[in-house]
Amino acid sequence: MDCFAALAITGLDLCIACPGKTLSEPGLLMRQGASGLRICLHNAAMPRSSQILAHAAGALPAPGEWQSARPVPLLANLQRLTAPNPGFMTGPGTNSYLVGDAATGYFVIDPGPADGEHIARLWDAARHADGSGGHIQAIVCTHSHADHSPGAAPLQALCTQRSGHSPPIWGLPSAPTARANSHFVPDQVLAHGALLQLQAEGAPQHTLMALHTPGHAANHVCLLLTQDGMLFSGDHILNGSTTVIDPPDGNMAHYLDSLDLLHAACVQHSVEFILPAHGHPMPDALGAIAHLKAHRLKREAKIAAVMQANPAGDPDQWLPLAYDDVDARLWPVAKRSLLAHVERIQLLAQSQAGLP
Numbered sequence: 396m397d398c399f400a401a402l403a404i405t406g407l408d409l410c411i412a413c414p415g416k417t418l419s420e421p422g423l424l425m426r427q428g429a430s431g432l433r434i435c436l437h438n439a440a441m442p443r444s445s446q447i448l449a450h451a452a453g454a455l456p457a458p459g460e461w462q463s464a465r466p467v468p469l470l471a472n473l474q475r476l477t478a479p480n481p482g483f484m485t486g487p488g489t490n491s492y493l494v495g496d497a498a499t500g501y502f503v504i505d506p507g508p509a510d511g512e513h514i515a516r517l518w519d520a521a522r523h524a525d526g527s528g529g530h531i532q533a534i535v536c537t538h539s540h541a542d543h544s545p546g547a548a549p550l551q552a553l554c555t556q557r558s559g560h561s562p563p564i565w566g567l568p569s570a571p572t573a574r575a576n577s578h579f580v581p582d583q584v585l586a587h588g589a590l591l592q593l594q595a596e597g598a599p600q601h602t603l604m605a606l607h608t609p610g611h612a613a614n615h616v617c618l619l620l621t622q623d624g625m626l627f628s629g630d631h632i633l634n635g636s637t638t639v640i641d642p643p644d645g646n647m648a649h650y651l652d653s654l655d656l657l658h659a660a661c662v663q664h665s666v667e668f669i670l671p672a673h674g675h676p677m678p679d680a681l682g683a684i685a686h687l688k689a690h691r692l693k694r695e696a697k698i699a700a701v702m703q704a705n706p707a708g709d710p711d712q713w714l715p716l717a718y719d720d721v722d723a724r725l726w727p728v729a730k731r732s733l734l735a736h737v738e739r740i741q742l743l744a745q746s747q748a749g750l751p
């Protein structure tokens with residue numbers, strides 16, 4: 396029996412799989428956002444899924460429940476530190492993830508915006524065995540957008556200044572289609588399929604596999620933590636909001652192809668959880684990807700029907716009809732995704748008509 400099952404049955408605040416440990420122990424546990432269920436993760440021998448601490452409940456937690464002041468332990472080798480940049484486009488803020496432990500050092504995934512306090516907290520969270528910070532082996536950016544990559548260079552500079560060690564910045568360079576505030580040049584190019592490893596005693600302990608997933612951004616990569624069956628999805632898959640596809644750097648055909656690629660990778664590596672850059676972890680990785688693809692195709696069918704009914708119309712005329720179920724305040728953002736769908740619909744129509 397895992398901890399989650401034990402709690403569901405007993406309703407106790409005591410984890411019966413880990414005698415002597417109470418669930419209110421600070422730093423070990425976190426209350427689940429919507430349902431209030433608590434899950435224990437400190438028994439590393441438990442099945443992988445039961446190690447998840449901040450379990451996804453679908454709905455985002457109430458305002459104030461998210462905090463950026465402290466790292467939240469999710470697994471023995473995984474911490475989440477949310478940047479203090481909550482907002483319309485970023486939800487509770489950008490999740491920076493630290494993968495690793497005191498023996499191996501850490502990967503920092505998505506250091507977020509160039510926020511001095513957040514960067515100092517990332518430094519502190521990457522602890523050596525003696526408790527001192529800065530044990531950062533590499534910084535990895537899922538993509539170049541302003542809420543993800545600008546913190547990379549200042550974090551690297553802080554490491555250099557305090558320890559003399561300069562962890563490399565990994566990622567894909569921004570494409571020429573990227574907006575001016577999303578220009579990004581990594582130190583090391585993270586090719587599709589590349590493996591980043593943290594080692595201890597000569598053996599790899601934590602391995603990130605890079606998966607090139609264009610769609611939200613042309614230089615977007617997801618990262619698969621192979622030993623634990625976790626997928627860091629960046630902004631390709633979010634919890635609590637829908638990814639915006641903003642052409643030309645965003646591309647709907649690429650986005651859907653990347654979803655298929657992620658589905659295949661999750662099957663191959665038995666991935667259970669998706670860890671998005673915004674929002675809670677998501678259980679049932681395969682179900683979440685299938686749901687997302689169906690949601691996109693449903694929207695696309697609606698847009699195609701609106702276009703068919705008014706072929707002489709333009710996107711501004713199609714938008715209120717195709718997104719009549721969405722709050723009008725979101726329409727300016729929805730219009731970007733509508734344009735991406737229109738691009739794909741026209742491409743599919745051309746190929747069906749046998750045109751080049």
Ligand SMILES: [Zn+2]
Nearest residue numbers: 542543630672
């Ligand atoms: Zn983002």
